[in-house]
Amino acid sequence: MSTPPHGAIPPHPAAYRTGMADAVLREIAGLLDRLIGTGEDGAIDLRSLPMTDADREELKSRLGGGEVRATLDVAGPSTVEETAISGVWWIRHEGADGCIANEQIAVTRIPPILITHPDDLSLGAARLKDLIGADETPPKQETAYEQG
Amino acid sequence: MSKADTLGDQLAKRGVSRRAFLKYSAYLASIMALPPSAASALAEGLAKARRQAVIWLSFQECTGCTESLTRARGPTLEDLIFNFISLDYHHTLMAVSGEAAEAARHQSMQENKGKYIVIVDGSVPTKDGGVYSTIAGQTNVAMLRETVENAFAVISVGTCASFGGLPYANPNPTGAAPVTKLVTDKPVINIPGCPPIPEAMAGTVAHLISFGKLPELDHMHRPKAFFGETIHDRCYRRPFYDRGMFAKSFDDEGARKGWCLYEVGCKGPIAYNACATLKWNGGVSFPIQSGHGCFACASPNFWDQGGFYKPLSASVGMSGSVIGGAAAVGAAFGAGAAYLARRRKHTIVDTVSAKDK
Numbered sequence: 492m493s494t495p496p497h498g499a500i501p502p503h504p505a506a507y508r509t510g511m512a513d514a515v516l517r518e519i520a521g522l523l524d525r526l527i528g529t530g531e532d533g534a535i536d537l538r539s540l541p542m543t544d545a546d547r548e549e550l551k552s553r554l555g556g557g558e559v560r561a562t563l564d565v566a567g568p569s570t571v572e573e574t575a576i577s578g579v580w581w582i583r584h585e586g587a588d589g590c591i592a593n594e595q596i597a598v599t600r601i602p603p604i605l606i607t608h609p610d611d612l613s614l615g616a617a618r619l620k621d622l623i624g625a626d627e628t629p630p631k632q633e634t635a636y637e638q639g
Numbered sequence: 640m641s642k643a644d645t646l647g648d649q650l651a652k653r654g655v656s657r658r659a660f661l662k663y664s665a666y667l668a669s670i671m672a673l674p675p676s677a678a679s680a681l682a683e684g685l686a687k688a689r690r691q692a693v694i695w696l697s698f699q700e701c702t703g704c705t706e707s708l709t710r711a712r713g714p715t716l717e718d719l720i721f722n723f724i725s726l727d728y729h730h731t732l733m734a735v736s737g738e739a740a741e742a743a744r745h746q747s748m749q750e751n752k753g754k755y756i757v758i759v760d761g762s763v764p765t766k767d768g769g770v771y772s773t774i775a776g777q778t779n780v781a782m783l784r785e786t787v788e789n790a791f792a793v794i795s796v797g798t799c800a801s802f803g804g805l806p807y808a809n810p811n812p813t814g815a816a817p818v819t820k821l822v823t824d825k826p827v828i829n830i831p832g833c834p835p836i837p838e839a840m841a842g843t844v845a846h847l848i849s850f851g852k853l854p855e856l857d858h859m860h861r862p863k864a865f866f867g868e869t870i871h872d873r874c875y876r877r878p879f880y881d882r883g884m885f886a887k888s889f890d891d892e893g894a895r896k897g898w899c900l901y902e903v904g905c906k907g908p909i910a911y912n913a914c915a916t917l918k919w920n921g922g923v924s925f926p927i928q929s930g931h932g933c934f935a936c937a938s939p940n941f942w943d944q945g946g947f948y949k950p951l952s953a954s955v956g957m958s959g960s961v962i963g964g965a966a967a968v969g970a971a972f973g974a975g976a977a978y979l980a981r982r983r984k985h986t987i988v989d990t991v992s993a994k995d996k
Contacts (some may be wrong), residue, residue, distance in 0.1 A: 539672065
């Protein structure tokens with residue numbers, strides 16, 4: 492029995508297109524109809540589908556680029572982009588190491604991760620009050636004279 | 640940090656926003672095969688949960704399982720799981736040692752009665768009264784029984800704790816046993832693998848914390864989200880198998896072209912695990928993608944399957960020449976090989992059941 496040759500990494504069929512992009516486009520169309528009809532959001536997890544890199548590129552190219560692009564710095568970078576199809580968003584979450592942690596198509600008026608959570612609102616308000624309180628503290632006159 | 644605070648409160652004090660929960664939950668939902676819409680519920684569940692007390696027991700093991708979890712990808716995203724748990728006892732990671740360490744275990748058991756999770760890595764030696772592995776003068780069997788008595792659930796990480804693993808291999812000199820053989824009155828989740836995939840460990844713990852219940856398990860106590868399909872089912876080389884295109888050695892034309900590794904011993908058809916989808920080292924690769932067959936390291940008795948480089952079909956009476964001839968008929972062999980693989984899988988499962996009786 493031979494042993495594996497060092498460094499011999501076989502090709503990965505990442506460059507092949509499988510037709511999966513067509514299937515996903517049809518699913519997106521169904522989710523968009525549902526959003527219009529019932530207001531219910533939808534999402535497709537792209538990493539769970541047996542899509543090749545070429546499939547993903549094809550899908551991205553056919554959906555095109557839209558008017559909104561947001562970048563987030565939350566436990567690593569994330570990008571949220573609306574495609575040329577209004578209400579269809581391409582969301583990509585990365586870990587701090589730059590590896591893709593999650594990639595999904597969201598069919599919604601606005602992705603929830605862009606909306607400020609009520610708990611964060613309260614915290615923000617408390618921080619702002621602290622900030623204002625700190626600004627209103629009068630400077631120590633003695634220190635000012637000593638420095639001047 | 641108070642254990643009474645919710646995880647959302649605790650992390651907010653450290654500047655972690657609810658967006659981080661949502662992002663982590665989107666990631667968890669993806670790896671746990673939950674619908675993407677479940678991410679919001681998962682995030683809310685995690686934010687409202689209390690920090691989960693965890694006692695980690697290491698028995699006959701190599702510390703590879705701990706290495707796998709602590710070297711999970713990240714750092715910031717995967718590290719969130721360590722904010723969700725209070726790791727009250729772990730030989731390798733805890734700062735204290737000796738009597739202070741054992742006191743910490745007992746304190747956690749007392750304070751979190753009925754709520755704490757016990758994670759076990761390593762098999763448990765039972766022969767000769769369990770004397771082959773002791774901690775603080777206590778046998779592993781005794782420590783396990785004492786610790787799980789008031790636990791909420793037990794998670795066996797790694798193949799040793801799940802199925803016996805290497806210590807269980809013939810002739811099993813220490814009488815090594817898996818946790819499920821010793822713990823029969825508590826829910827036990829098996830996350831096998833040598834080592835297990837870190838995302839499978841983190842995802843299972845996160846599921847327990849956010850939903851307060853066990854994930855769906857199969858007949859071997861494994862979470863279906865990670866062990867519901869074989870490596871073979873999701874292998875990118877599967878099309879070659881279906882066409883009967885096999886590497887005959889590790890340096891022939893088939894190997895160089897990335898054909899199926901079934902005939903050089905790949906155990907993918909009997910290996911239930913998520914390596915082909917989650918992969919390793921931050922999603923870089925997995926053994927088959929790197930040119931080597933799967934060992935089925937997450938399967939029972941993987942050390943006793945008759946050789947890592949023997950085809951699955953060989954050990955159930957099929958000669959090499961028959962394999963070669965069958966391969967020539969292409970796709971038809973795919974079905975035949977799959978049948979043989981199923982037979983082999985059942986043989987392995989039956990063997991384990993018989994050994995455990």
